Amino acid sequence: MRKAIAISLFVCVLGTLFSVNASLGSDRPLRIGVEGALAPFNYTDPSGKVVGFDVELTDAILDASGLTGEWIRQDWDGLIPGIIAGKFDIVSATVSITEERKKRVDFTDPLYRTSIRFVAAKGAFLDDRNSTLRGKRLGAQRATVSSAHLQKHYPDSEVVLYDTQDALRLDLIAGRIDALIADQIATEDSFLKKPEGTGYEFFGSVIKPDDGIGIVLPKGHDELMQRLNSGIATIRSNGKFDQISEKYFGDTDLR
Known part of the structure; x- marks a missing residue:
């Protein structure tokens, strides 16, 4: 064998x-x-x-x-x-x-x-410290540096992984996750600048994880x-x- x-x-x-x-x-x-x-x-x-x-x-x-x-x-x-x-x-x-x-x-x-950043509803969070996000549902696309960052640095949060960026953003809009983390440029271009992203914003630090x-x-x-x-x-x-x-x-x- x-x-x-x-x-x-x-x-x-x-x-x-x-x-x-x-x-x-x-x-x-x-x-x-x-x-x-x-x-x-x-x-x-x-x-x-x-x-x-x-x-x-x-x-x-x-x-x-x-x-x-x-x-x-x-x-x-x-x-x-x-x-x-x-x-x-x-x-x-x-x-x-x-x-x-x-x-x-x-x-x-x-x-x-490129950089990755957190996104949430406007005014939801002031920073991205582990203590701030403790107990929150945090989303990222699976097998990315964003998902690795969550799994390494946020042990007290619930990490939810998605196959695509579209599914990730839809769950944020639907309220099934409290925040997402993803590529900064792509998120701004494909979400925050679109009508569906009007009520959302970046928060926390700019992260260069690689x-x-x-x-x-x-x-x-x-x-x-x-x-x-x-x-x-x-x-x-x-x-x-x-x-x-x-x-x-x-x-x-x-x-």
Whole structure:
């Protein structure tokens, strides 16, 4: 039984290695995993096309690296398992670089940095201390740095996890949770600036819980890593990064 499992794992890893290496030596585009549900970073437009900051940034990196890609939508909690299983060659979906994730996958150099913040009904909370939120129901999307932050720092609160940001926000509006925590820019763009977010506000501190956002690769793909990192350096030096960033975020500094 153990021998059969070991053989299966070897075949899976070998298949992933062959798939990515083959794409580097051929005209086949890289398969890029993306959630497509976190505006303005990556989301789906009315025509069904995946668009957003992550998409334009990654396409520019690939172009500078002499590579091409095709975007494949996947639920958030299936992205890293998908790349490990060989479904994708890379993942670019506002994935935070964390020590826990680096045990399973590799990351490029950081692309940019974002923050997470709490949101609740206006005037509900003055700060985000553990004592203030003791006994409260706090929500986050599962398998994110936001959910990890809640589970680590709020042992006296009830942590409620959701598959999507939409479900998370709907439960806040319905009063089923007292506060949520999520990416600051995405929450402001997709919730607080919308009519449904009128009665809500950020509260507490601005939290930077990770080492930045990177492109995810399977373990051991050094050639692809080098080419992507070279592309990242190129778009930083030639002004392309700043051009794309300004289009989506104005003068907000994401570096």
